[in-house]
Amino acid sequence: MSEKNNRIPFDENNYTHNIHRNNERKLDRRGFMKTLVGAAGVFAVSSLPWGAVAAKELMGLSEKEYPHKKIADLNKIGIGEAVDFKFPGEHDDALLIRLSEEKFVAYNSACTHLQCPVFWVKEEGEMICPCHHGKFDVESGSPVAGPPRRPLPTIEVKVENGAVYAVRVKRYES
Incomplete structure:
Protein backbone atom coordinates (compact mmCIF):
# COMPACT_ATOMS: atom_id res chain seq x y z
CA MET A 1 0.00 0.00 0.00
CA SER A 2 1.32 3.34 -0.87
CA GLU A 3 1.58 6.23 1.44
CA LYS A 4 -0.29 8.34 -1.04
CA ASN A 5 -3.62 6.50 -0.40
CA ASN A 6 -3.45 6.79 3.40
CA ARG A 7 -2.95 10.51 3.36
CA ILE A 8 -5.83 12.76 4.47
CA PRO A 9 -6.68 14.98 1.52
CA PHE A 10 -6.87 18.17 3.65
CA ASP A 11 -5.30 19.70 6.68
CA GLU A 12 -6.03 17.68 9.85
CA ASN A 13 -7.03 20.73 11.91
CA ASN A 14 -9.82 21.49 9.49
CA TYR A 15 -10.92 17.85 9.52
CA THR A 16 -11.22 17.42 13.29
CA HIS A 17 -12.57 20.82 14.22
CA ASN A 18 -15.44 22.98 13.12
CA ILE A 19 -14.53 25.49 10.47
CA HIS A 20 -16.27 28.20 12.55
CA ARG A 21 -14.64 27.04 15.72
CA ASN A 22 -15.01 30.34 17.55
CA ASN A 23 -18.78 30.40 16.99
CA GLU A 24 -19.59 26.78 17.83
CA ARG A 25 -20.37 27.41 21.55
CA LYS A 26 -22.65 30.42 21.08
CA LEU A 27 -25.74 28.38 22.07
CA ASP A 28 -24.82 26.17 25.01
CA ARG A 29 -27.32 24.69 27.49
CA ARG A 30 -27.68 27.91 29.43
CA GLY A 31 -28.19 29.90 26.24
CA PHE A 32 -30.75 27.39 25.00
CA MET A 33 -32.71 27.62 28.27
CA LYS A 34 -32.63 31.41 28.16
CA THR A 35 -33.97 31.31 24.62
CA LEU A 36 -36.68 28.82 25.61
CA VAL A 37 -37.78 30.89 28.62
CA GLY A 38 -37.71 34.07 26.54
CA ALA A 39 -39.87 32.50 23.82
CA ALA A 40 -42.35 31.25 26.44
CA GLY A 41 -42.48 34.73 27.97
CA VAL A 42 -43.09 36.37 24.60
CA PHE A 43 -45.89 33.87 23.92
CA ALA A 44 -47.47 34.46 27.36
CA VAL A 45 -47.35 38.24 27.03
CA SER A 46 -48.69 38.17 23.48
CA SER A 47 -51.67 36.03 24.53
CA LEU A 48 -52.67 38.33 27.44
CA PRO A 49 -54.84 40.68 25.35
CA TRP A 50 -56.82 37.74 23.99
CA GLY A 51 -57.30 36.32 27.49
CA ALA A 52 -58.55 39.69 28.70
CA VAL A 53 -61.02 39.89 25.80
CA ALA A 54 -62.25 36.35 26.50
CA ALA A 55 -62.64 37.03 30.24
CA LYS A 56 -64.55 40.24 29.54
CA GLU A 57 -66.85 38.39 27.15
CA LEU A 58 -67.45 35.50 29.57
CA MET A 59 -68.17 37.82 32.50
CA GLY A 60 -70.76 39.70 30.47
CA LEU A 61 -72.58 36.67 29.09
CA SER A 62 -75.22 36.59 31.80
CA GLU A 63 -76.18 40.18 31.01
CA LYS A 64 -75.75 40.09 27.25
Whole structure:
Protein backbone atom coordinates (compact mmCIF):
# COMPACT_ATOMS: atom_id res chain seq x y z
CA MET A 1 0.00 0.00 0.00
CA SER A 2 1.32 3.34 -0.87
CA GLU A 3 1.58 6.23 1.44
CA LYS A 4 -0.29 8.34 -1.04
CA ASN A 5 -3.62 6.50 -0.40
CA ASN A 6 -3.45 6.79 3.40
CA ARG A 7 -2.95 10.51 3.36
CA ILE A 8 -5.83 12.76 4.47
CA PRO A 9 -6.68 14.98 1.52
CA PHE A 10 -6.87 18.17 3.65
CA ASP A 11 -5.30 19.70 6.68
CA GLU A 12 -6.03 17.68 9.85
CA ASN A 13 -7.03 20.73 11.91
CA ASN A 14 -9.82 21.49 9.49
CA TYR A 15 -10.92 17.85 9.52
CA THR A 16 -11.22 17.42 13.29
CA HIS A 17 -12.57 20.82 14.22
CA ASN A 18 -15.44 22.98 13.12
CA ILE A 19 -14.53 25.49 10.47
CA HIS A 20 -16.27 28.20 12.55
CA ARG A 21 -14.64 27.04 15.72
CA ASN A 22 -15.01 30.34 17.55
CA ASN A 23 -18.78 30.40 16.99
CA GLU A 24 -19.59 26.78 17.83
CA ARG A 25 -20.37 27.41 21.55
CA LYS A 26 -22.65 30.42 21.08
CA LEU A 27 -25.74 28.38 22.07
CA ASP A 28 -24.82 26.17 25.01
CA ARG A 29 -27.32 24.69 27.49
CA ARG A 30 -27.68 27.91 29.43
CA GLY A 31 -28.19 29.90 26.24
CA PHE A 32 -30.75 27.39 25.00
CA MET A 33 -32.71 27.62 28.27
CA LYS A 34 -32.63 31.41 28.16
CA THR A 35 -33.97 31.31 24.62
CA LEU A 36 -36.68 28.82 25.61
CA VAL A 37 -37.78 30.89 28.62
CA GLY A 38 -37.71 34.07 26.54
CA ALA A 39 -39.87 32.50 23.82
CA ALA A 40 -42.35 31.25 26.44
CA GLY A 41 -42.48 34.73 27.97
CA VAL A 42 -43.09 36.37 24.60
CA PHE A 43 -45.89 33.87 23.92
CA ALA A 44 -47.47 34.46 27.36
CA VAL A 45 -47.35 38.24 27.03
CA SER A 46 -48.69 38.17 23.48
CA SER A 47 -51.67 36.03 24.53
CA LEU A 48 -52.67 38.33 27.44
CA PRO A 49 -54.84 40.68 25.35
CA TRP A 50 -56.82 37.74 23.99
CA GLY A 51 -57.30 36.32 27.49
CA ALA A 52 -58.55 39.69 28.70
CA VAL A 53 -61.02 39.89 25.80
CA ALA A 54 -62.25 36.35 26.50
CA ALA A 55 -62.64 37.03 30.24
CA LYS A 56 -64.55 40.24 29.54
CA GLU A 57 -66.85 38.39 27.15
CA LEU A 58 -67.45 35.50 29.57
CA MET A 59 -68.17 37.82 32.50
CA GLY A 60 -70.76 39.70 30.47
CA LEU A 61 -72.58 36.67 29.09
CA SER A 62 -75.22 36.59 31.80
CA GLU A 63 -76.18 40.18 31.01
CA LYS A 64 -75.75 40.09 27.25
CA GLU A 65 -78.88 40.96 25.37
CA TYR A 66 -79.14 39.61 21.86
CA PRO A 67 -81.27 40.97 19.05
CA HIS A 68 -84.82 39.94 19.92
CA LYS A 69 -85.87 36.90 17.94
CA LYS A 70 -89.47 36.05 17.22
CA ILE A 71 -90.24 32.50 18.32
CA ALA A 72 -93.92 32.18 17.45
CA ASP A 73 -97.28 33.96 17.35
CA LEU A 74 -99.36 33.61 20.53
CA ASN A 75 -102.35 32.13 18.67
CA LYS A 76 -100.19 29.29 17.33
CA ILE A 77 -99.06 27.99 20.76
CA GLY A 78 -101.65 26.22 22.90
CA ILE A 79 -101.34 25.88 26.67
CA GLY A 80 -99.05 22.92 27.38
CA GLU A 81 -97.54 23.07 23.90
CA ALA A 82 -93.85 23.51 23.08
CA VAL A 83 -92.01 25.12 20.18
CA ASP A 84 -88.44 24.36 19.10
CA PHE A 85 -86.35 27.34 18.03
CA LYS A 86 -82.73 28.49 17.68
CA PHE A 87 -81.28 31.08 20.06
CA PRO A 88 -78.96 32.96 20.42
CA GLY A 89 -77.20 31.49 17.37
CA GLU A 90 -78.35 29.31 14.50
CA HIS A 91 -76.73 26.24 16.10
CA ASP A 92 -78.16 26.75 19.61
CA ASP A 93 -81.25 24.60 20.05
CA ALA A 94 -83.90 25.91 22.42
CA LEU A 95 -87.36 25.01 23.65
CA LEU A 96 -90.30 27.32 24.47
CA ILE A 97 -93.14 25.91 26.60
CA ARG A 98 -96.43 27.68 27.28
CA LEU A 99 -97.44 26.77 30.83
CA SER A 100 -100.57 28.95 31.11
CA GLU A 101 -102.37 31.76 29.31
CA GLU A 102 -99.65 34.24 30.24
CA LYS A 103 -96.72 32.13 31.48
CA PHE A 104 -93.95 31.01 29.12
CA VAL A 105 -90.62 29.34 29.90
CA ALA A 106 -87.76 28.76 27.53
CA TYR A 107 -84.51 26.84 27.91
CA ASN A 108 -81.48 25.83 25.93
CA SER A 109 -82.44 22.29 24.96
CA ALA A 110 -79.00 20.67 25.19
CA CYS A 111 -78.76 18.50 28.30
CA THR A 112 -76.19 19.77 30.79
CA HIS A 113 -74.83 16.24 31.18
CA LEU A 114 -73.62 15.31 27.69
CA GLN A 115 -75.43 17.79 25.42
CA CYS A 116 -78.12 15.33 24.23
CA PRO A 117 -81.38 16.99 23.13
CA VAL A 118 -84.00 17.63 25.81
CA PHE A 119 -87.65 17.09 24.84
CA TRP A 120 -90.97 18.28 26.27
CA VAL A 121 -93.39 15.45 27.06
CA LYS A 122 -96.75 17.20 27.37
CA GLU A 123 -98.63 14.17 28.75
CA GLU A 124 -96.23 13.85 31.68
CA GLY A 125 -95.48 17.56 32.07
CA GLU A 126 -91.73 16.86 32.03
CA MET A 127 -88.64 17.82 30.11
CA ILE A 128 -86.63 14.66 29.51
CA CYS A 129 -83.24 13.72 28.10
CA PRO A 130 -83.58 10.24 26.61
CA CYS A 131 -79.82 9.55 26.49
CA HIS A 132 -79.41 8.81 30.22
CA HIS A 133 -82.97 9.27 31.55
CA GLY A 134 -82.37 12.81 32.77
CA LYS A 135 -85.36 14.93 33.77
CA PHE A 136 -85.63 18.66 34.33
CA ASP A 137 -88.19 20.73 36.23
CA VAL A 138 -90.26 22.73 33.76
CA GLU A 139 -90.63 25.71 36.15
CA SER A 140 -86.92 26.22 36.85
CA GLY A 141 -84.93 24.05 34.43
CA SER A 142 -83.27 22.33 37.42
CA PRO A 143 -82.43 18.63 37.14
CA VAL A 144 -84.78 16.33 39.07
CA ALA A 145 -83.59 12.88 37.91
CA GLY A 146 -80.70 11.21 36.14
CA PRO A 147 -77.08 12.25 35.82
CA PRO A 148 -77.44 16.00 35.02
CA ARG A 149 -76.28 18.16 37.94
CA ARG A 150 -76.73 21.65 36.50
CA PRO A 151 -79.94 23.36 35.37
CA LEU A 152 -80.61 24.14 31.74
CA PRO A 153 -79.67 27.69 30.74
CA THR A 154 -82.83 29.80 30.85
CA ILE A 155 -83.81 31.96 27.92
CA GLU A 156 -85.66 35.10 28.90
CA VAL A 157 -88.73 35.66 26.73
CA LYS A 158 -90.93 38.67 26.15
CA VAL A 159 -94.53 38.76 24.88
CA GLU A 160 -95.19 41.71 22.62
CA ASN A 161 -97.47 42.51 19.68
CA GLY A 162 -99.15 39.10 19.77
CA ALA A 163 -95.89 37.13 19.58
CA VAL A 164 -93.26 35.62 21.87
CA TYR A 165 -89.67 36.82 21.49
CA ALA A 166 -86.40 35.47 22.86
CA VAL A 167 -84.41 38.25 24.53
CA ARG A 168 -81.38 36.95 26.46
CA VAL A 169 -79.75 33.84 27.90
CA LYS A 170 -79.38 33.55 31.66
CA ARG A 171 -76.32 31.43 32.35
CA TYR A 172 -76.07 28.96 35.17
CA GLU A 173 -74.04 30.38 38.04
CA SER A 174 -72.55 28.05 40.63
